[in-house]
Amino acid sequence: MERDHLDIATPGKADHNDIYGSSVASRRDKVKHEPKDSRSSASAGGIGTSNQNPKDVASLAEEEEHNTDDEDNHSEDAQKQLVLYDPAAVGADEIALDADPVNSQPRRNSFPNYTTRLLPSVGAFTVQCANCFKWRLIPTKEKYEEIREHILEQPFYCETAHEWRAELSCADPPDLTQDGSRLWAIDKPNIAQPPPGWERLLRIRGEGGTRFADVYYVAPSGKRLRSMVEVEKYLQEHPDYVAQGVSMSQFSFQIPRPLQDNYVKKRPYRPALAPDETEPVNRITWIADNGDTDLRLGMPGAPLFEPLSQSFKKKRTPSKRLSNADAACKSS
DNA sequence: GCCACCGGTGGC
DNA sequence: GCCACCGGTGGC
Numbered sequence: 001m002e003r004d005h006l007d008i009a010t011p012g013k014a015d016h017n018d019i020y021g022s023s024v025a026s027r028r029d030k031v032k033h034e035p036k037d038s039r040s041s042a043s044a045g046g047i048g049t050s051n052q053n054p055k056d057v058a059s060l061a062e063e064e065e066h067n068t069d070d071e072d073n074h075s076e077d078a079q080k081q082l083v084l085y086d087p088a089a090v091g092a093d094e095i096a097l098d099a100d101p102v103n104s105q106p107r108r109n110s111f112p113n114y115t116t117r118l119l120p121s122v123g124a125f126t127v128q129c130a131n132c133f134k135w136r137l138i139p140t141k142e143k144y145e146e147i148r149e150h151i152l153e154q155p156f157y158c159e160t161a162h163e164w165r166a167e168l169s170c171a172d173p174p175d176l177t178q179d180g181s182r183l184w185a186i187d188k189p190n191i192a193q194p195p196p197g198w199e200r201l202l203r204i205r206g207e208g209g210t211r212f213a214d215v216y217y218v219a220p221s222g223k224r225l226r227s228m229v230e231v232e233k234y235l236q237e238h239p240d241y242v243a244q245g246v247s248m249s250q251f252s253f254q255i256p257r258p259l260q261d262n263y264v265k266k267r268p269y270r271p272a273l274a275p276d277e278t279e280p281v282n283r284i285t286w287i288a289d290n291g292d293t294d295l296r297l298g299m300p301g302a303p304l305f306e307p308l309s310q311s312f313k314k315k316r317t318p319s320k321r322l323s324n325a326d327a328a329c330k331s332s
Numbered sequence: 333g334c335c336a337c338c339g340g341t342g343g344c
Numbered sequence: 345g346c347c348a349c350c351g352g353t354g355g356c
Contacts (some may be wrong), residue, residue, distance in 0.1 A: 117336085205344075210339050211347090224335085227349050253348075267340090267345080 118182050121203040130155035132170035136178065139164050144194075147201070151189040183263070185212065187256040195246040202255065212264050213255040227253060 125144035126135045136158060138144040143164075147156055161168045178184055183204075194200040197220040202215045217225045219241075225231045231251050235242050258264065 205338070209337090214337080216336095229349070255347090257346095 020173060059188060102190050119206050122204065124203055127151070127156045129158045129170060131157050134158070134170065134174035135171075136161050136168070137175040145193045148189060149163040149193050150188065150189055178259070184259040185256040186259065188252070191252045192250045193248050195241070196246075198246075207263050210265055210267070211255075212258050213252045215255055217251055222252070318320075 101111050108300075113255065125138040125141060127138055127144070127147055136156070138161075147160070158168050158172070160172045191200075194217060199218040200248065201216040201218060202213055203216065203226075205211060216233060219225065219234065219238075219240075223234065225234055228248065228251060232248060235246060235248070298328075
């Protein structure tokens with residue numbers, strides 16, 4: 001049950017000028033195209049990141065030979081999902097991406113074991129149309145957060161994008177596809193927008209770590225808060241924010257889930273855990289948890305669920321998929 | 333000394 | 345398994 005679509009993609013090998021300057025971010029490793037089941041309805045999100053780890057380049061290339069698929073892709077997942085992706089790998093020229101220059105700068109970790117590895121970072125945002133299921137780029141992080149806040153009650157449609165793309169319709173080709181050129185992850189739906197003046201930061205961790213990402217809230221003062229406990233404490237110490245209307249309900253430290261299986265290291269077995277504690281229930285209340293039924297979420301008839309199948313993987317053919325991933329990107 | 337990033341733990 | 349929290353650490 002819970003599978004989600006994860007897929008990672010490698011930004012193709014772009015040689016050129018991408019917005020990150022050098023790199024090319026390609027990454028890849030076992031691509032697992034997990035089926036996208038569209039389940040979730042609610043799910044939102046993905047992340048595109050550019051993970052430029054020089055070390056991976058070799059393996060990457062290798063993978064590309066084997067796995068890049070192509071057609072596979074997708075069919076798509078149905079459902080509206082919010083996704084963050086790496087603009088460096090997309091040739092969405094006419095879309096002015098405001099990819100949060102700060103957050104999308106590649107970061108370098110400083111941990112001994114990961115000797116200067118470049119960390120993935122969110123490049124831009126996309127949301128899936130609830131009608132045609134095509135991914136649409138969202139121009140700003142703020143707009144993305146606005147959409148995400150009410151994605152369940154107010155599904156996103158291509159028409160929703162008219163605010164910044166007057167002509168867009170479901171007949172237009174997707175702005176991007178899960179083609180394995182980027183790291184994708186499903187975001188959580190209905191996360192409140194941060195209070196005015198505050199920023200919600202998502203930092204993607206390096207692959208193979210104990211968790212996928214971290215969320216931080218940056219207060220107007222610049223103070224970074226990393227848990228609800230810290231937020232609560234901070235608000236108590238700064239009642240002026242509370243007076244202005246800031247409340248705990250405006251914070252959420254939920255992180256998206258990577259579509260690439262194994263991006264996060266599995267936690268070793270813990271013998272102390274009682275057997276019946278291994279299957280918590282109701283953990284994800286916003287998702288229908290009976291994975292095998294169709295969840296339509298208000299979208300009658302929509303092919304929301306694509307059964308998981310290995311076929312996804314088998315379908316992959318050695319072709320090049322990344323080619324168009326290298327389209328030039330615009331650096332805002 | 334600060335802080336970004338990571339690992340580990342406890343709880344569910 | 346996922347999630348929340350927070351301590352530790354190297355690099356600056």
